Amino acid sequence: MIEGLEGEPRLVLNARLAPTVGSAFQPTGFPDLGAAEFERPIDGQGVQPAVLVESVQSLTNHLESVGWDRSESRPVSTLAGLPYVEVRDKAGRFLTSSRLEPHRLAGAYIKNATIDGTAAGEWMIERFGVQKEVPLDWRTIYAALFQLDPLCLVHGVFFSDPRWSPYGNPKVRRAVTAVIEAHNARPVVSGGVKRDDVNPTAAEGRGSKEGYGFVPFGRTEYTAHEIQLDVAVDLEQIRGYGLGDPETRLLIAVALWEIRELLDKPLRLRTACDLELQSLNVRRPDGWELPDAPELTQQIANSGVRFESDGPRLAVFG
Numbered sequence: 647m648i649e650g651l652e653g654e655p656r657l658v659l660n661a662r663l664a665p666t667v668g669s670a671f672q673p674t675g676f677p678d679l680g681a682a683e684f685e686r687p688i689d690g691q692g693v694q695p696a697v698l699v700e701s702v703q704s705l706t707n708h709l710e711s712v713g714w715d716r717s718e719s720r721p722v723s724t725l726a727g728l729p730y731v732e733v734r735d736k737a738g739r740f741l742t743s744s745r746l747e748p749h750r751l752a753g754a755y756i757k758n759a760t761i762d763g764t765a766a767g768e769w770m771i772e773r774f775g776v777q778k779e780v781p782l783d784w785r786t787i788y789a790a791l792f793q794l795d796p797l798c799l800v801h802g803v804f805f806s807d808p809r810w811s812p813y814g815n816p817k818v819r820r821a822v823t824a825v826i827e828a829h830n831a832r833p834v835v836s837g838g839v840k841r842d843d844v845n846p847t848a849a850e851g852r853g854s855k856e857g858y859g860f861v862p863f864g865r866t867e868y869t870a871h872e873i874q875l876d877v878a879v880d881l882e883q884i885r886g887y888g889l890g891d892p893e894t895r896l897l898i899a900v901a902l903w904e905i906r907e908l909l910d911k912p913l914r915l916r917t918a919c920d921l922e923l924q925s926l927n928v929r930r931p932d933g934w935e936l937p938d939a940p941e942l943t944q945q946i947a948n949s950g951v952r953f954e955s956d957g958p959r960l961a962v963f964g
Contacts, residue, residue: 648898648945650934655882657902658929659936661875661909663826663921670834670867672918673699681866686829697868700826700915705875706801708915709824712907713797713900714745720958721745724903724943730795731756732958741963744795751791751798752805759961766961767809770794776813787816788887792897793954799887800901821880822901826915830871837864867918877905896949903942910939 651657665671673681682698700708713725719740721730731744733755747753751770761769773794775786791798802820810816840861845852852858884897913921928934937945 648895648902648937651881651898651931654931655880656930657877657879657881657934659875659877659905660927660929661877662924662926663873663875663913664924665873666912666914666920666922669869670918671699671828671869671873671921672867672916673697673828674701674704674915681868683831686827694830695832697828697831697870698825699828699873699919699921702820702823702825704915705824705826706820706822708913709822709904709908710745710797710801712904712911714743719743724946725797725900727947727953728796728900729793729953729955730797730958731761731961733759733961733963735964736962743958745797749806750801750803751795752803752807755963756961757805757807759963761959761961767807770805771810771813774813774816776816778812782814782816785888788818788889791818792887792889792893794959796893796897797900799884799897800904819883821883821897822877822904823880824875824877824905826873826875826921828868828870828873831868832870834867834869835864836867837862839863873921875909879905892950896946896951899942899945899949902936903939903946906936906939906942 675681682701684696684698685693686696687693713722714720715722720726721728731751733741733743735741742753742755744750744753744756747756751757757767757770759766770790773790775783775790788799791803799818800821802818804817805815806817807815840863842859842861845858846860849858854861879898879901881898884901885894887894887897889897909923909926913923915921926936928936
């Protein structure tokens with residue numbers, strides 16, 4: 647139960663994962679860098695090779711995605727009662743939302759849209775109560791963010807637009823941090839060939855550049871002694887927003903629900919990286935157990951929190 651976290655500064659979880667098929671997996675890659683290999687310190691035993699399977703920023707996207715139904719362009723039922731900003735074009739077609747934008751409420755399609763006939767940037771400045779040459783009133787900002795999209799207080803938001811500079815560029819860091827690493831990892835080098843039985847010999851205008859002919863390729867995957875998902879929920883930060891107890895418990899319940907949903911569902915991060923849960927351990931607080939998804943769903947539904955808006959707030963882009 648969430649009540650068992652009272653007074654605890656952090657919740658720290660470790661989950662052991664394993665490939666669903668075979669032993670190899672495809673880690674995250676970066677342009678011009680490839681896989682993020684590094685040496686992991688081992689207490690009293692030097693270092694061991696490791697590789698980053700999923701970065702903090704990417705895993706944040708995966709946590710958010712469990713709460714969004716892409717086929718319906720709306721939140722899943724568990725989060726349906728929480729406010730957010732929906733962006734549509736002038737013809738009324740759905741474009742995006744604060745649950746999908748990389749910077750949430752500070753995303754480009756939101757800050758450059760209009761809300762209630764007012765430029766969204768100016769509209770938010772008024773809601774946040776920020777003023778030029780006056781220190782930021784964080785309690786007012788946190789309360790406004792909670793009413794617009796409470797998930798901004800779970801996964802962070804940064805109003806970095808130059809138009810915000812005179813008002814202090816409000817920034818809320820992530821309250822949930824998660825990463826997946828593979829320890830004692832080794833590369834698995836393989837390859838293949840793209841076949842073309844119609845035109846096996848390249849010709850002018852019909853070569854590999856155009857997608858014709860036989861094209862050999864190489865690929866590097868990895869195998870590892872262990873694959874570990876680490877998650878930390880900054881409970882102290884969430885309490886520090888200065889919201890009421892029901893609001894604070896709701897934010898914690900949402901964070902825990904996302905973690906549980908991520909672990910309960912197939913964790914296919916990319917084409918050749920399909921992982922499944924092997925074990926789950928709560929490092930801190932000792933003896934606490936992560937509730938199951940139905941229980942957390944019930945806590946969210948029975949939070950008793952009232953919002954200004956019963957549905958999404960509409961922003962018009964274009």
